[in-house]
Amino acid sequence: MNSMDKLKKRMWHFIYKIFTRTQQSLLKIGLIRHEKGRQPYHIGWLTPGRTLEELKNHLHAEWGFGNHFVAWIDDGQVLSWRKLLNFNDQYHLRVFRDGEIRGHFEFTPEGHPLDHFIEKGEREAKEEFLRFLGDFVVSKKVLSHLEIDPSAFNPDSEITIDNFENKEHEEEKPTI
Numbered sequence: 001m002n003s004m005d006k007l008k009k010r011m012w013h014f015i016y017k018i019f020t021r022t023q024q025s026l027l028k029i030g031l032i033r034h035e036k037g038r039q040p041y042h043i044g045w046l047t048p049g050r051t052l053e054e055l056k057n058h059l060h061a062e063w064g065f066g067n068h069f070v071a072w073i074d075d076g077q078v079l080s081w082r083k084l085l086n087f088n089d090q091y092h093l094r095v096f097r098d099g100e101i102r103g104h105f106e107f108t109p110e111g112h113p114l115d116h117f118i119e120k121g122e123r124e125a126k127e128e129f130l131r132f133l134g135d136f137v138v139s140k141k142v143l144s145h146l147e148i149d150p151s152a153f154n155p156d157s158e159i160t161i162d163n164f165e166n167k168e169h170e171e172e173k174p175t176i
Helices: 003-028 052-063 113-117 126-136 161-172
Strands: 042-046 077-084 089-096 100-107
Touching (some): 042 126, 052 077, 052 089, 089 126, 100 113, 100 126
Antiparallel strands (some): 042 100, 077 089, 089 100
């Protein structure tokens, strides 16, 4: 991590604490806008018989996904989770009330705040998401009636740069 990234990381340590309230206030006064609807990058539909809770557990345990609170909330969204690859890159997954699953690869807001905001570098990543989702996704449209899972916003599920790097260092420690 270069010195500029270290400075950004320090700034985000503070920004995390005020992000949601600040974003809501800026939207309310019209200083920033968020378009209605859903971002592109359709992946599929939640498999019939599978629950949002099961999907969350799978994505977290198998792939290291967690809550992505530094993100827009799209219409009908019930889950927004990300998988950090490093300080600059992430996979971002959204699940919607009707069972649709969408996701993309993008810059992290921490590493590239302006590029992230204007969606520069964002790309389709369907094949990667199909691997992450496994048998939790089907291609045929299946409507669900999912509810927002309040535990998805549990601070323990948040994936911030700080806890991502701490986890990486824990995994690197030799076992005795």
